[in-house]
Amino acid sequence: MAKKQHKTDLLDQLEDGPWPSFVTGLKRLATDEGKPYAGMMTDLLGQLEHSYETRTGYWKGGTVSVYGYGGGIIPRFSEVADKFPESKEFHTLRVQPPAGMHYSTDLLRQMCDIWERHGSGLIALHGQSGDIMFQGATTENVQKAFDELNEVGFDLGGAGPALRTSMSCVGHARCEQSCYDEVRAHRTIINNFLDEMHRPALPYKFKFKFSGCPNDCVNAIHRSDFAVIGTWRDDMQVDQEEVKNYVAKVGRKYMIDHVIANCPTRSLSLNDDDTMDVDNKNCVRCMHCINVMTKALSPGKDRGVTILIGGKRSLKIGDLMGTVIVPFMRLETDEDFEKLTEFAETVIDFFAENALEHERVGETIDRIGLSNFLEAVGVEVDPNMVNHPRTSSYLRTDDWDEEAQKWFRRKAEKRAAKQAASQAAE
Amino acid sequence: MAKKQHKTDLLDQLEDGPWPSFVTGLKRLATDEGKPYAGMMTDLLGQLEHSYETRTGYWKGGTVSVYGYGGGIIPRFSEVADKFPESKEFHTLRVQPPAGMHYSTDLLRQMCDIWERHGSGLIALHGQSGDIMFQGATTENVQKAFDELNEVGFDLGGAGPALRTSMSCVGHARCEQSCYDEVRAHRTIINNFLDEMHRPALPYKFKFKFSGCPNDCVNAIHRSDFAVIGTWRDDMQVDQEEVKNYVAKVGRKYMIDHVIANCPTRSLSLNDDDTMDVDNKNCVRCMHCINVMTKALSPGKDRGVTILIGGKRSLKIGDLMGTVIVPFMRLETDEDFEKLTEFAETVIDFFAENALEHERVGETIDRIGLSNFLEAVGVEVDPNMVNHPRTSSYLRTDDWDEEAQKWFRRKAEKRAAKQAASQAAE
Amino acid sequence: MSEAVQPRRPNETGVMDPFPHMHPLLKKNYGDWKWHDRLRPGVLHHVAHGGDEVWTVRAGTQRQMDVHTIRLLCDIADEYAERHVRFTSRSNIEFMVSSEAQVAPLIEKLEAEGFPVGGTGNSVSMISHTQGWLHCDIPGTDGSGAAKALMDQLYYEFTHEEMPNRVRITTSCCQINCGGQGDIAINVQYAKPPKINHDLIANVCERPAVIARCPVAAIRPAMVNGKPSLEVDEKKCICCGACYPPCPPMQINGPDSTKLAIWVGGKHSNARSKPTFHKLVMAGLPNNPPRWPEVAEVVKTILYAYKENARDWERMGEWIERIGWPRFFELTDLPFTKHHLDDWHGARASLNASAHIHF
Amino acid sequence: MSEAVQPRRPNETGVMDPFPHMHPLLKKNYGDWKWHDRLRPGVLHHVAHGGDEVWTVRAGTQRQMDVHTIRLLCDIADEYAERHVRFTSRSNIEFMVSSEAQVAPLIEKLEAEGFPVGGTGNSVSMISHTQGWLHCDIPGTDGSGAAKALMDQLYYEFTHEEMPNRVRITTSCCQINCGGQGDIAINVQYAKPPKINHDLIANVCERPAVIARCPVAAIRPAMVNGKPSLEVDEKKCICCGACYPPCPPMQINGPDSTKLAIWVGGKHSNARSKPTFHKLVMAGLPNNPPRWPEVAEVVKTILYAYKENARDWERMGEWIERIGWPRFFELTDLPFTKHHLDDWHGARASLNASAHIHF
Ligand code: SRM
Ligand code: SRM
Ligand code: SRM
Ligand code: SRM
Ligand code: SF4
Ligand code: SF4
Ligand code: SF4
Ligand code: SF4
Ligand code: SF4
Numbered sequence A, B: 001m002a003k004k005q006h007k008t009d010l011l012d013q014l015e016d017g018p019w020p021s022f023v024t025g026l027k028r029l030a031t032d033e034g035k036p037y038a039g040m041m042t043d044l045l046g047q048l049e050h051s052y053e054t055r056t057g058y059w060k061g062g063t064v065s066v067y068g069y070g071g072g073i074i075p076r077f078s079e080v081a082d083k084f085p086e087s088k089e090f091h092t093l094r095v096q097p098p099a100g101m102h103y104s105t106d107l108l109r110q111m112c113d114i115w116e117r118h119g120s121g122l123i124a125l126h127g128q129s130g131d132i133m134f135q136g137a138t139t140e141n142v143q144k145a146f147d148e149l150n151e152v153g154f155d156l157g158g159a160g161p162a163l164r165t166s167m168s169c170v171g172h173a174r175c176e177q178s179c180y181d182e183v184r185a186h187r188t189i190i191n192n193f194l195d196e197m198h199r200p201a202l203p204y205k206f207k208f209k210f211s212g213c214p215n216d217c218v219n220a221i222h223r224s225d226f227a228v229i230g231t232w233r234d235d236m237q238v239d240q241e242e243v244k245n246y247v248a249k250v251g252r253k254y255m256i257d258h259v260i261a262n263c264p265t266r267s268l269s270l271n272d273d274d275t276m277d278v279d280n281k282n283c284v285r286c287m288h289c290i291n292v293m294t295k296a297l298s299p300g301k302d303r304g305v306t307i308l309i310g311g312k313r314s315l316k317i318g319d320l321m322g323t324v325i326v327p328f329m330r331l332e333t334d335e336d337f338e339k340l341t342e343f344a345e346t347v348i349d350f351f352a353e354n355a356l357e358h359e360r361v362g363e364t365i366d367r368i369g370l371s372n373f374l375e376a377v378g379v380e381v382d383p384n385m386v387n388h389p390r391t392s393s394y395l396r397t398d399d400w401d402e403e404a405q406k407w408f409r410r411k412a413e414k415r416a417a418k419q420a421a422s423q424a425a426e
Numbered sequence C, D: 001m002s003e004a005v006q007p008r009r010p011n012e013t014g015v016m017d018p019f020p021h022m023h024p025l026l027k028k029n030y031g032d033w034k035w036h037d038r039l040r041p042g043v044l045h046h047v048a049h050g051g052d053e054v055w056t057v058r059a060g061t062q063r064q065m066d067v068h069t070i071r072l073l074c075d076i077a078d079e080y081a082e083r084h085v086r087f088t089s090r091s092n093i094e095f096m097v098s099s100e101a102q103v104a105p106l107i108e109k110l111e112a113e114g115f116p117v118g119g120t121g122n123s124v125s126m127i128s129h130t131q132g133w134l135h136c137d138i139p140g141t142d143g144s145g146a147a148k149a150l151m152d153q154l155y156y157e158f159t160h161e162e163m164p165n166r167v168r169i170t171t172s173c174c175q176i177n178c179g180g181q182g183d184i185a186i187n188v189q190y191a192k193p194p195k196i197n198h199d200l201i202a203n204v205c206e207r208p209a210v211i212a213r214c215p216v217a218a219i220r221p222a223m224v225n226g227k228p229s230l231e232v233d234e235k236k237c238i239c240c241g242a243c244y245p246p247c248p249p250m251q252i253n254g255p256d257s258t259k260l261a262i263w264v265g266g267k268h269s270n271a272r273s274k275p276t277f278h279k280l281v282m283a284g285l286p287n288n289p290p291r292w293p294e295v296a297e298v299v300k301t302i303l304y305a306y307k308e309n310a311r312d313w314e315r316m317g318e319w320i321e322r323i324g325w326p327r328f329f330e331l332t333d334l335p336f337t338k339h340h341l342d343d344w345h346g347a348r349a350s351l352n353a354s355a356h357i358h359f
C-alpha cells in the first residue's frame, strides 16, 4: 500500500488557482501506486513543505556523473535526509532537446517511459538554458537513465565550467523574420565543441545562443557569452500597397505616432500619398516597423548574422550584455558555416587560455580591454562595436599613424577586392 | 622715434584673410608713436613670433595682486626676457563685465582710455569664463589700472582656488525663451560671495553659470560647478493658429520629420486638421519645438530654474557634466532669491569643508557618492536626478523600510500642504 | 557475471536533429515563411511564400511537469492536433495544425484539461523562473511556487492580449539571477552581509578561492577561536552573495533577512530601443510562501499602471523612459530612496546630466 | 610725501549693473519678449508683447582687440546704431537698433571696416578659443592664431546660414581644454608621457603635490643623480598632462611631439537630445603654425560632410548618431583605430551592446 504522505498545508495552497499546479503533479507522482519513484516523491514533497515552512533550502551539491562524461548532472544531496530519507539523492540530468524544441509525441512519450523507470517522473520543459531537466534520480540510477536516453538519441547538456547547452529560436521553422538557418548554426557549433561540454575544462561556463533576427527571442545578447543574431545588409523589402492598407486601417495619426516616430534613427517618412519612404542606409535593423507591418515589410535578402560576445548575469562585476564583435557575417554556404565555427573556436581558445578561474569571457574583456581582446581573436576594430568613439582625452597617441595606416590598408584591400569582383562579373 | 620692430614672418601671415586679425591689432599697438605700451607690445610680438617659430610657450606664473585682494590677476613673467626685455612682465587683469555683457559705448571708451594709460592696449572681450581680460600690465601698473577701473565701477573677477567670474545669457534682456531674471540671479549670487572671489581660500575653483532656458546659451551644464537653468512646470503656451500657419508653410511631411519625430519623449502629435497636441506631462522641456516655432509656442507661465551641480573640464577624472540636484525652484519673489542664495551658500560651505585640495565639487560628488552629497547639502533624493534607478543588485537594504518611510512622509507633507493651500484659497 | 560487463560508452550525439520531430508543414516551409498574424490570444497564423498556412495554438504549462501531464499533452496533440508540438523559450507548449477548423476544438480541449491558452502577442506570457527550494543548493526562496502563485493572479493577462506590448516577467530565487532580465523581474535581494558559520569553514571551504570570489575584497582570512576562518568587512560588503556558492558557511540567506526586490524595464529585443537592463524599483518585500501576496500586489500595481498608461508597442521600460521615473513612482505609489541611486562601476552614466525634467 | 599715502582700498562692487549700459528698448522690454525671427544671416529681429521691435546685428571680432579696434566699433555704434552694444558668449559683438531701416547701412559700414556680419542661426559662429602662446604658461599651441587661421577659411559659413543647425567650434591649446566642448573641437593632444627635467624639479616643484595630481598614480619619488626628483611609470601614464601645471619640469609638450586632435559631437543645449561630450575622431595632426593647414583640412571635411548630409535642426552629434559612426568615418575618410575605443572609467557604456548596426 502507498507510503504515508507528509502534511503539506502550505504546498496544498498551490493547488488552488487556474494555473496548472506543479504541486498537483508532484502529488500524483508521490501517490503513484507501486511506482518506483512514489516514495522518493513523497519525501521530496515533505522536504519542499519543510522549506516552505522554514523559508530555507536543504540541498547541497556533490559529484555525480555518468561514465565517460565529467558534466551534465546537477547532483543534489539532502541535508534533511534524516526526516526525508527516500529523497536523500535527487539529482538532475541536463539533457539537450532537439534544436528549436520540436517534439513528436512519440519522442515525448519515450522520455516519459524512461524517466518513469529510472527517475522521479518529474521533467522540466525547459530549463532557462534550454535543457530538458530530468529532475530527481538517485546516484545509482543516473547512469541507467542516461544510457536509455542516449540510446534514443539524447545527449547530456552542460554544467559546471564547461560549454553549456544552447538555445535557438523557432526561426526558419515558423517565422518570417528569420535571417539564417538557426538549427544548422546551433547544431554545427555545439556539436563541434562537445568535448568542452562533456568534459568541463574551461575557466568557467560558456554559452552560445542563436536568434534569427534582432527580436532576439532567446535573449542571446543578455544571456549568452556568444550571441548569434540574424540580420541583413541590403534594403528591407517593402510592399507599398500593403503599407497603404495598413495606414488606411489604423489612420495617419496612429501610423505617425506608433511607427514613424518610433524608428530609432528616424529612417521612416510617411508620404502624403500614404506610402512610406525607408532610409535603408540609416535603418539599424531594429525590427520595429517590420514587426508592426508583417505583411508590408520584411528583412532584406542579403542576410547573415551579427555576433556579440560577453553577455552574462550578475555575479562578481554585475550584469553584462554582449558587445558587437562581428557586425556582419554571411551564413549560407558551407564555407560560411566553417568560418563561424573557426571563429567560435578562436574565441573559446582565447577564453580557455586567458580567462581567470571562474571568469566569464565578458569579464575577461572588461579586464583586459576590448582592443586587446580584438587583437587576441584577430578581429579588426570597427565603429559598429561602439555607440560612439572615446570621450576621454586620456590616451597615448605616439603610434597614431601606424594605427591609422592599418585602417587605410584595410579599406584599400576591400576596395581592391570589390573591383576584382566586379571585373570578374563583367 | 619708434622702437625697431622684430621680424615677424610667421605672424605676418595671420594678417591675410578676411577675418579680423589680432596680429594687425598687436602691430598697431607696437607701433603707436610715443604710447607707453609701444615698446612692451613690440617685444610681445617678438616673443610670440619666437613661440610660433619654436612651437614653445615662454611664460611662467608668479604672484601679483592688488591691495586688498588675493586673486583676479594672472601673472606672467617671460622666460625669454633677455631677448624681449620690455614684455618681461605681461600680467592679465580679469575684470567682471556688466551682467549679460551689455555696454554703452561710453563705458567701452573709458575702459580703453584707462588701459591705454596703464596697460598694453590689448583687451579680450571676453574670456571663456566671461571676464574682460585686460592683457599685459607690468607688475607696477597692475594696481594703477585696477584703481581706475574700480573707480569706474568695475571689480576684479576670479582666479586661482576661488569663486570664479560668472556668465549669464542675454535672456530677459532680449530673448522670449527666458524663464527667469538672469541678471538678478547672476548679480545676487556672485555679489553675495565676493569674499570667496577676491580672497582665494576654496579647495579649488568654483563656477556659477546662468542660462535662462534649457538651450543653455552659456554652456552652464558642461562648464560650471553650479548651473542655473530656466524652465517651467505648467503647460507650454500654444497658439494653434500659428501652428497651422507653420504647417502650411513647411508642409506636413517636413513638420512630421523635423518637429514631431524630433521630440525626445514623443510628446507631440500632429492632428489631421494640422493643429498639434502637446502631451505636457511628458514634455521634458528640451525646447526643440519651441525653438522651431517661435511664434506658435512658448514656455509655460509657472517658471523657475533647474540646478545642476558638478560640471567641469578634463583634468584628473575627465570631463563631467552637472547632475540635477534641484529639479525645480521658483525664482520670482525676494524669498525665492534668498532661497537660491542660501542653497548656494550650503553648497559652497560643503565644498570648502569637504573637497580635497584641487578637487572640483563634481569630483567630490564622484568620490563620496551622490547620496552622501545630497545628505550633506540637505536635499531629498528625487527621481529627476537620475536617468534611471540602479541596474546593479549590489546593495545592502536592511534599512529599506526607514528609507521608504522618508519618501512617504514627504509625500504626505506635500499633500497636506497642497490641501491647506487649496482650503486657504476657498 | 554482470559485475564483469564493462560500462557503456556514451554516444556523443550532441544536439538532437529536430527535423524528424518537426511538424511536417514547418519542415516543408523551413525558411520560407512570408507573414503572420494572430487570430486571437494564443493563436498564431503563419503563411508561407508557397501559400501553405499553419495555425499554432500556445498553452501555458507548469514547466516542472509530472509524466502524466506530459502524456496528457501528448494525447491532446495526437487527437486534436497533428502529433507534433514544440516548447517555447518560456516553457509554453505550442500545437501546430494545418487547418483553421482544428483550432477551436483544440482550444476547447486544452482549456477543459486546465491548460490556459494564450501567451502570445501583447499578453503577459509565462514567468520564466528557476529552481529555488525544489532543487537548488543556494536558494533564498522558491521558483516554481512563486511562478504558480503569480500566474494564478495573471491568468487573465495570459489569456488576453490587452497589454501595450508583450510583458515578460522573470523570477530569480537568489541574487545570481538565473531568471534573467525582465519587463518585471522578481529577485531575491540579500538584505545584509553574510553571517559566517565558523565551525564549518575549516572543513568545507577552500578559503583562498572564496576570498578571490569577492568583487570588493571584503573577505579576509582570520583566526576564530584558534581555527583558521574568514571574516567579512561589513563596511565594504555589497551583499552580492558571490561568496556563498563556493562557501556555504557564508550564510547570506536568513528566513527573515532574505527579502524580495522588484525590477522593471529589462528588455532583450532590439525593437526600437537597444536592449536594456532592468532597474530596481522596490525592495524589502517579505519572502512569504506559499503565495507571496505582498510581491503579487506590487507586480499587479506596476502591470496595471503600464496597461492603463503606455502606448501601443511601448515596452515597460520604454513607457517609463517616456513618462519619466518621477511619474512612474507617482503612478505606482512606490517609494524612491537613496537606494535607487546606482553606485556600482559606471554609475555616473545613470545620473541626469541635462535639463530634461519630468514635472 | 606720496610714499606716506596709504594704498587705496578696493570698492568690492562685484558684478556691474548692466541696466545703465543696456540698450533702452532691451531695458524697457526686459523679460517681456514675445517671439523672434531672423531677417538674414547676422540679423535678429525680436518683438515684444507690447509691440516694440528691436533689430540686432551681430558681427565677428578677433576677441583679443587693441583699443583702436574697440574705439572703431564704438564709433560705428554711435553713428550707425544707438550707442549700445553687447558681446555674446562667443565674443561676437551685437548692435541693437530700433528700426529696420538702420540695419542695412550698419551692415554696410561693418563690412567696409572688415567686420564680418553673421554668426546667427544655422551658421558657423566664432570659434571659442583660449590663450596659448600669447599668455598661458602651459600651452601646446596658440589660441588666437588658430582661431584666426580657421575663421579665415570659415568666413563664408559665418556670414551665411547654410548649415543644418548652428555649428560651435572650440579650440584648446592644451589638454586642460579651457575651450570647452564643441560640435567640432580642436584640442592639443599630448602624444607621450612627460619627460622630466630633473635639474629643475628640486627647486621649483612641491613633489608630494605633483604626485597627488596624477589620476593614475604614475608618478613616484626618485633619487636622480643624488638629488631628490620624480619618475614617471610610462606603462601607467595616460598622458593627461595634469602634472604639468603644478610642475613645469614635467615636460609634456615638445615642439614635435605635441599634436592636435579633432573631436566632434559635443553639445551643450538640451534641445532634442541631452547634452553630450564630444568624441575623438582624429589625432596625430601636426602643430603647424601659423595656419595649421592639416587641421583646417580635416575640420572642413567634417563640416561639409555635415552640411551635405545632415537634416535641418540636427546638430553634428545628432546627425552622426542617426547615420552611425561607420558612415561618418566613411564620409570623412578618417581612420578608425583602437585608439577610438574608450578605456577610461565607465567606458563600457560606450560599447554597442545591441544588434543595432549601421551597414
Ligand atoms: C536550472 C537553472 C534554472 C532553471 O530552473 O531553469 C539554473 C540553475 C542554477 N544556476 Fe543558473 N540556471 C539556469 C540558467 C541560468 C541562466 C539563463 C540562461 O542560461 O539563459 C543564467 C543567466 C545567464 C548567464 O549565464 O549568466 C544563469 C546564471 C547563473 C549564474 C551566474 C553566472 C554569472 O556569471 O553571473 C550562476 C552562478 C555560477 O555559475 O557560479 C548559476 C548557477 C546555477 C546553479 C548551478 C547554482 C549553483 O551554483 O549551484 C543552479 C543549479 C540549480 C539546480 O539545482 O539545478 N547560474 N543560470 C537554469 C539551467 C537549466 C538548463 O540547463 O536549461
Ligand atoms: C583665460 C582662459 C582662456 C581664454 O582665453 O578665454 C583660461 C585660461 C587658463 N585656464 Fe582655464 N581659462 C578660461 C576658461 C576656462 C573654462 C571655460 C569656462 O569657464 O566656461 C574652463 C572649462 C570649465 C571648467 O571650469 O572646467 C577652464 C578650465 C581650466 C582648467 C581645468 C579645470 C578642471 O577641473 O578640469 C584649468 C587647470 C586648473 O585649473 O588647474 C584651467 C587653467 C587655466 C590657466 C590658469 C592655466 C594655468 O593653470 O596656469 C589659464 C591661464 C591662461 C592665462 O595666461 O590667462 N582652466 N578654463 C579662460 C578664462 C578667462 C576668463 O576669466 O574669462
Ligand atoms: C515562440 C517564441 C520563440 C521560440 O523559439 O520559442 C517567439 C515567437 C515569436 N516572437 Fe518572440 N518569441 C519568443 C520569445 C521572445 C522573447 C524571449 C522571452 O520572452 O524570454 C523575446 C524578447 C523579450 C524581451 O525583449 O525581453 C521576444 C521578443 C519578440 C519581439 C520584440 C517585441 C518588442 O517590441 O520588444 C517580437 C516582435 C513582435 O512582437 O512583433 C517578437 C515576435 C515574435 C513572433 C511574432 C515572430 C514571428 O513572426 O513568428 C513570434 C510569435 C510571437 C507571439 O507570441 O505573438 N518576439 N520573443 C518565444 C515565445 C515565448 C513565449 O512563450 O512567450
Ligand atoms: C547671443 C547668445 C546668448 C548670449 O548671451 O550671448 C545666444 C542667443 C540666442 N540663442 Fe543661443 N545664443 C548664444 C550662445 C549659445 C550657445 C553657447 C555657445 O555657442 O557657446 C549654445 C549652446 C550650443 C551647444 O549646444 O553647444 C546655444 C544654443 C542655442 C539653441 C539650441 C540649438 C540646438 O538645437 O541645439 C537655440 C535654439 C535655436 O537655435 O532656435 C538658441 C537660440 C538662441 C536665440 C534664438 C534665443 C532667442 O530666442 O533670442 C538667440 C539668437 C540665436 C542666433 O544666433 O540665431 N541657442 N546658444 C549667444 C550667441 C553666441 C554666438 O555669438 O554665436
Ligand atoms: S528571433 Fe526573430 S527569427 Fe527568431 S523567432 Fe524571434 S522573431 Fe523569429
Ligand atoms: S527596422 Fe527599425 S530602424 Fe529600421 S526602419 Fe524600421 S524602425 Fe527604423
Ligand atoms: S539660454 Fe535660453 S533664455 Fe538664455 S539666451 Fe539662450 S535661448 Fe534665450
Ligand atoms: S519642448 Fe521638447 S520635449 Fe517638450 S514637447 Fe517640445 S520637443 Fe518635446
Ligand atoms: S537563481 Fe539562484 S537559487 Fe535560483 S536556481 Fe539560480 S542559482 Fe539557484
Ligand code: SF4
Residues within 6 Å of the ligand: C193, C194, C213, C214, C215, C216, C217, C218, C219, C232, C236, C237, C238, C239, C240, C241, C242, C243, C244, C250, C252
Ligand atoms: S556578499 Fe559579496 S561583497 Fe559581501 S563578502 Fe560575500 S562576496 Fe564579498
Ligand code: SF4
Residues within 6 Å of the ligand: D130, D131, D132, D136, D137, D138, D139, D140, D143, D172, D173, D174, D175, D176, D177, D178, D179
Ligand atoms: S587650454 Fe591650456 S593652454 Fe590654453 S589657455 Fe587653457 S590652460 Fe592655457
Ligand code: SF4
Residues within 6 Å of the ligand: D193, D194, D213, D214, D215, D216, D217, D218, D219, D232, D236, D237, D238, D239, D240, D241, D242, D243, D244, D250, D252
Ligand atoms: S601626464 Fe597625467 S598620467 Fe602621466 S604622469 Fe602626468 S599626471 Fe600622471
